[in-house]
Amino acid sequence: MTHPLFEKHRAKLDTALNAIHTRGYWAAYNEMPSPKTYGETAPDDGKKAFEAHIGQQFELNQPGTTGWQGGENSPFGMELNVQYPVCDIEALITAGQTAMTGWQAAGVEGRTGLCIEMLDRLNAQSFEIAHAVMMTTGQGWMMAFQAGSPHAQDRGLEAVTYAYREQSFVPAEATWEKPQGKNPPLVMKKHFQIVGRGVAVVVGCGTFPTWNTYPGLFAALATGNAVIVKPHENAILPAAITVRTLRAVLAEHGIDPNLVTLCVPDKRETTQALVTHAAVKSVDFTGGNVFGQWLIDHCRQAQVYAELAGVNNIVIDSTDAYKPMLRNLAFTLSLYSGQMCTTSQALLVPAGGIDTEDGHKSYDEVCADLARAIDGFLAKPEVALAVLGAVQSADTLARIALADGGSLGQVLLASKKLDNPEFPKAEVRTPVLLACDAADEAAYMEERFGPITFVVKVADTAAAIALSERVIATHGALTAGIYSTRPEVIEAMTAATWRSKVALSINLTGAVFVNQSAAFSDYHGTGGNPAANASYSDSAFVANRFRVVQRRAHI
């Protein structure tokens, strides 16, 4: 008597369960926009579906709708002008609470089956959502497709899979039979009910509106909670499409669709009232430190899962693949103009330079060669435009201008504004590379989100490793890297990352980049340094989102 959708998706779930246990390579959703996978007409259909939203009211039929609001500015300069329903938050919360009863009754298998069905449906909309992600975030097309659709869906599935593992471990019932020596045993029947904590709020970010939203959204949903998605004001459309699809899947399968709603607040105070509401029991957030810390300080009624700012860094000690290393770094620093929470901001290079297979390179040579490598990598406009995308926010443009001005360090490579013939209004910028001394902590030891990188001159490798550890322990990081040909250096860096609790990439010189995190294999964030209090991909991310309520009676 299992749920039909659980049966339908059981094979995928089983494979996913194996993947989270072995963490080798696996993906449920094809990252290539291949017609074989997605259908010959999918690219056109998806583009049309996206275009059909432009200039329209995005109807969701949510309770408590009081008006309409929009105003997303496309970094590519496209006019979007989509209007979204503004709903009374009390109405959304009450409706979510009401819907939780039926969701609880669906049971672990029912919820799991429905969540995977939702993900499959989102996968079928991959092109539509990719366009929405691209146009709201400024990501290049291929990145918007991959990170916005299949990779985000994989992360959602990963959360569903951990949630299933934890919940399915709790037995529905048990017979407790305690021996009483020569007397008959004490016998009780016990039932164990899994109940969601309460209404969850998932606060989206402006750069990765699905990739960073789906883990919390699906972790909360799968564990029995209602979810209110509060997207970033500039990246609403990908969230709105997602919410509409989830509501449709719920309704089609007899669950109250108000379990999942979109909240587009008319003012900041509405968001604050929402996340601090007594009925809200969890808040997932990705974004800056100011609002993130506000959430941690004020949402005392809720479990807050927050991914905040950090200062990702790489120690460069030595290499036997100098040019491949520089190429790898050039790509990392250019991708989406560095607007990733995983992009390296500080490259820590010994003052005495580094040994390479091409001889010793001084600190200044490393600086100059890296600048040249970035310049060379972005020389072809079609490559540059595809990799860089567009700059998402005016704040990031201002940070680039500040760095270019030279006040943060010596400009090794100035940022250039590129023209995008397809989108003449697009704000396209190449990375700015700065040189500074380890002592200039005020410059490099805070997150400067965007394509801004410091080559930091450090006394020696040991000092670089120590600096990396201190930066991460005090300011956080989602990624760290090391380049070295010496095992003892890699060992020392490894031990440092165990203390600072950051994921380490070693000697990346090929087609894997420090800022990439693969679902089902990499742990995105450790939850152990200031950049994030949770890893998106472990049991801790799901185990506290539900409770077990037991009842017992003698038979």
Next chain:
Amino acid sequence: MTHPLFEKHRAKLDTALNAIHTRGYWAAYNEMPSPKTYGETAPDDGKKAFEAHIGQQFELNQPGTTGWQGGENSPFGMELNVQYPVCDIEALITAGQTAMTGWQAAGVEGRTGLCIEMLDRLNAQSFEIAHAVMMTTGQGWMMAFQAGSPHAQDRGLEAVTYAYREQSFVPAEATWEKPQGKNPPLVMKKHFQIVGRGVAVVVGCGTFPTWNTYPGLFAALATGNAVIVKPHENAILPAAITVRTLRAVLAEHGIDPNLVTLCVPDKRETTQALVTHAAVKSVDFTGGNVFGQWLIDHCRQAQVYAELAGVNNIVIDSTDAYKPMLRNLAFTLSLYSGQMCTTSQALLVPAGGIDTEDGHKSYDEVCADLARAIDGFLAKPEVALAVLGAVQSADTLARIALADGGSLGQVLLASKKLDNPEFPKAEVRTPVLLACDAADEAAYMEERFGPITFVVKVADTAAAIALSERVIATHGALTAGIYSTRPEVIEAMTAATWRSKVALSINLTGAVFVNQSAAFSDYHGTGGNPAANASYSDSAFVANRFRVVQRRAHI
């Protein structure tokens, strides 16, 4: 190449893993003080070992020892006069951090094996610890033995088992091989290191110094953390014996014993400095709301697992076993003079009375019959002394006096002071039973820890269920009960407990009591209402105590 202690204890661990998944009856440690289990000389040996501590300095060889302090007052009036080392908290924290490196290197299997070895060693000391628990808490002998030793050890093992399950699910390494179409695949080797969050502090309570301490202690230890045990000032000895044994096991197996230390602070500010120290990453606490809430508000650097006050209650709608119900309640309310976090404080009875197999009983008859049942149950002094134990604190004596004074409600049964011939100075008190109206919320709607129970007159059963839910949602509870012969009433109460998130006992009329929670079967606390933010027996209790730090490199 597994750890020899892991091999030694593998069978026990496997059985425990099955137990946490099936949650039927199982216990690793015999709750009966049987010579067959514990040895013919165990009772005498244990008593002598306990007595050998009296009047002595309890040497632990901890770093930073600056003096000695004691001062426990036995509720049985026994002179204890044990002195414990006072240690500089910076020294304890630094030593714990240093010891964590070797503990991390021991790996999941090594830590698990060592933790179970510790529990086995504590089990061999069951009589010694039981005397220490009895004399510091006032528990009767049998309860001190069971709750203080085997049951506490089982709870420790339960935490170790959940910790093992979560950690062993994380692979040590993986080969990630991503296909690249016609090109060779991308291949990486990834290592996943489990690291503890940091130093853990476990704050003990005065009534259950082992039962409530072992879950947090072993959960933190097993997941790779150093632990500083900060016992209640009046129940230090059971914690000190435990810490000494754990340190011995560690040292015998090549691990720095400073991984586990005892902190007997010389003043309250020391405790506050300890729990708010930047290096302290988790705090486990059982006790009152004032300090508990202080911890939650101030220990922002740590994960706080807190079990606080609550208002446990039982709805009495009807019964087909009136006298057995009254006997069951009489035992529940008398056991350890109600000094349990699980003892019922409010019995919610319809104003119109209840149906029983013996005819309808009015509210007043229920009150009178319950008073008589308690009186009758405690009529034999040897039963009364064994069940009641002694009152642990002056605060509880004051609360009993207040209730006896009649200001909180009509006194149905006054508390009596009993003489204990063996311990003439023991403070022994029988329960006080009060009648009040549902409207008298100020009387019964806050925890009045000790043998104080209200029979609350409620309009009808539906109102009683609604009141129970509201009390639990707003003031918390670890236990709730229902007596009813009507399935629809049990169903309504069940649904109410799903919303208020409390464990429900249904129609207990035999030898199981609402205030008893069996390790490996009952979930002690749900973590979903104000009485506790964690369940001691689920994945959420362990999953957030460690982090996974990965490193990856191309092969």
